[in-house]
Amino acid sequence: MPSLLLIEDEDAIRRVLKKILLDEDQNYTIDEAEDGLLGVDMIKKKTYDLVLCDIKMPKMDGLEVLSACQKLQPELPVVMISGHGDLETAVETMRMGAFDYISKPPDLNRLLNTVRIALDHTQLAQENKQLKRKVSKQFEMIGNSTELTHIKSMIDKVAPTEARVMITGENGTGKELVAHWLHEKSNRNKGPFIEVNCAAIPSELIESELFGHVKGAFTSANKDRAGKFEAANGGTIFLDEIGDMSLSAQAKVLRALQENKVQRVGSDKDIKVDVRVIAATNKNLKEEIEKKNFREDLYHRLAVIIIHVPALQERKADIPELIQHFTEQIAQEQGTKPKTFDEEAIELLKQLNWTGNIRELRNVVERLIILGNQKISKEDVNTFVQLKSS
Incomplete structure (x- = not known):
């Protein structure tokens, strides 16, 4: 049910506006404030979907109310109500961030249309926020160990910069989570995040995947196609398992980093790109350089941080928290009541040798949830998990 706040010092105008709005939609809840100070106090105590605010009022005028709203609830749309002599001020409020303004006496259709559009804007902003929370939760980094705390601190320092980052670690450790958070906390977070698994793309197709191609460039190229670098323009491209990239593709990536330009396969036309590159690998790239499998100049370009x-x-200190997180996540996915793990089961899981890292832990937790009792015990772990102790 949309919640509106009407800030207006003239009682008669408040009554007229309230009647017009309630005649339009009885589902509106409308609070009233007779001056700006009272209105701001109400906004501090309650979350509104829309504020309609007069410009000229005693105690606190509409400009001051608008300024206060932007600090208290930045996404809250504020529609200003202006008298005939306030039009210049009304335009100024738009520059300050007001959603719109309505002249007195209010035109019925304009008022209702403005309110509808403003409420749609609020709903969209809330849906976007919820979606972003879901995305953020999907890539949440679980744990408070010293090791993970250090990584989170590094992300906070590095993310706002344009520095290129090389993420290293074994398979299943969560390198892609680090990449996502580097993007989320960067100034590019409103731009695209494009992920490329270099190990999953055949070597003969990697250049087309990264840089695109023109029609006729090779047998199956029946139309022009943009590559991942173009798709990531204004955002971040994450080159996962970059140690598996062919030397030919490495040369083109190096050029893209040096000149901020790419060429589609089969074309000699340069396309400008503005992309931050984050790379990841489970290989020792210095050894790969010695074996002539990886370009040293590209390594130094990518491994700034x-x-x-x-x-x-x-x-291992993070294992209990990870088990709890996966238990809740799996129960939500399956639509079932979460199971619990007793202390002995958790302690036994901590002692195991997790060669598959976090990915393997999640698989084991899911197996125990499916096959184990409501309270998963040490016996359940011994029965359903065959892993070597560390």
Whole structure:
């Protein structure tokens, strides 16, 4: 049910506006404030979907109310109500961030249309916020171990910069989570985040995937196609498992980093791109350089900042929290009541050798939830999990 606040010092105008709005939609809840000070106090105590505010009022005028609203609830749309002599001020409020303004006496259709659009804006902003929370939760980094705390601190320092980052670590440690958070906390977070698994793309197709191609460039190229670098323009491209990239593709990535330009396969036309590159690998790239499998100049371009994600063996203090997180996540996915793990079961799981890291832990938790009792015991772990102790 949309909640509106009407701030207006003239009682008669408040009554007229309230009647017009309630005649339009009885589902509106409308609070009233007879001056700006009272209105701001009400906004401090309650979350509104829309504020309609007069400009000229005693105690606190509409400009001051608007300024206070932007500090208290930045996404709250404020529609200003202006008298005939206030039009210049009304325009100024738009520059300050007001959603719109309505002249007195209010035109019925304009008032209702403005209110509808403003409430749609609020709903959309709330849906976007919820969606972003879901996305953020999906890539949440669980744990408070010293090792993970260090990584979070590194992300906070590095993310707002344009520095390129190389993320290292074994498979299943969560390198992609670090990449997502580097993007989320960067100034590019409103731009795209494009992920490329270099190990999953055949070597003969990697250049087309990264840089695109023109029609006729090769047998199956029946139309022009943009590559991942173009798709990531204004945002971040995450090159996962970059150690598996062919030397030919490495050369083109190096050029893209040096000149901020790419060429589609089969074309000699330069396309400008503005992309932040984050790379990840489970290989020792210095050894790959010695074997002539990886370009040293590309390595130094990419590894401005190196973030190493430790194996689960090195952050066992996080295992209880990870088990709890996966238990809740799996129960939500399956639509069932979450099971619990007793202390002995958790302690036994902490002692195991997690060669598959966090990915393996999640699989084991899911197996125990499906096959184990409502309260998962040490016996359940011994029965359903065959892993070596560390």
